[in-house]
């Protein structure tokens with residue numbers, strides 16, 4: 001099995017591109033109907049998103065435990081959550097539900113693994129300027145018949161710091177969670193969103 005170094009839980013399989021493609025495909029295929037107001041989604045979308053986001057988190061934690069145990073030490077597991085794991089976002093029931101699940105798994109795993117010297121935390125970005133987010137902004141702009149910049153601006157307007165997050169903003173948070181300064185922290189899902197959700 002691939003050996004992970006302490007803190008490598010964050011390096012498990014990323015899945016943003018696939019998420020973005022799914023959102024675009026889903027929005028293209030379906031227009032809102034009354035039943036969708038409750039966030040009811042296609043079973044296929046639900047299973048895919050939960051398999052990737054929730055399953056990926058669970059299997060990643062298991063792989064990290066095996067690796068830490070084989071190496072004879074504790075470690076740090078860092079899960080990719082989201083501000084959507086703290087607050088329900090309109091129209092994002094499935095994605096948000098999967099991120100709430102990640103926050104719950106983070107808390108549970110933190111308590112389960114503490115006696116092995118393993119901490120488990122998560123990071124919760126807001127709106128990060130990544131290919132995934134650009135895809136969603138382009139989709140929003142296309143649907144409104146507006147330029148791409150307008151689409152990005154729609155997501156920036158509720159951020160207290162007045163700008164989208166850059167990947168480095170999030171990397172700094174992850175670096176903190178991976179380093180010794182966070183040794184006394186476990187079970188937390190840290191918001192790094194420029195001021196969108198206040199906990």
Ligand SMILES: NC(=O)c1ccc[n+]([C@@H]2O[C@H](COP(=O)([O-])OP(=O)(O)OC[C@H]3O[C@@H](n4cnc5c(N)ncnc54)[C@H](O)[C@@H]3O)[C@@H](O)[C@H]2O)c1
Nearest residue numbers: 013014015016017080081082125126127128130131132133
């Ligand atoms: N971008 C945001 O605004 C935002 C906000 C909150 C949470 N998040 C979360 O952050 C995570 C990453 O999102 P992102 O915006 O960076 O996505 P992204 O699609 O922009 O980037 C994902 C990266 O992972 C790589 N990747 C995809 N599948 C892979 C695989 N199977 N193996 C190896 N590499 C693979 C892609 O090549 C890409 O470089 C996701 O869990 C997402 O839900 C993103």
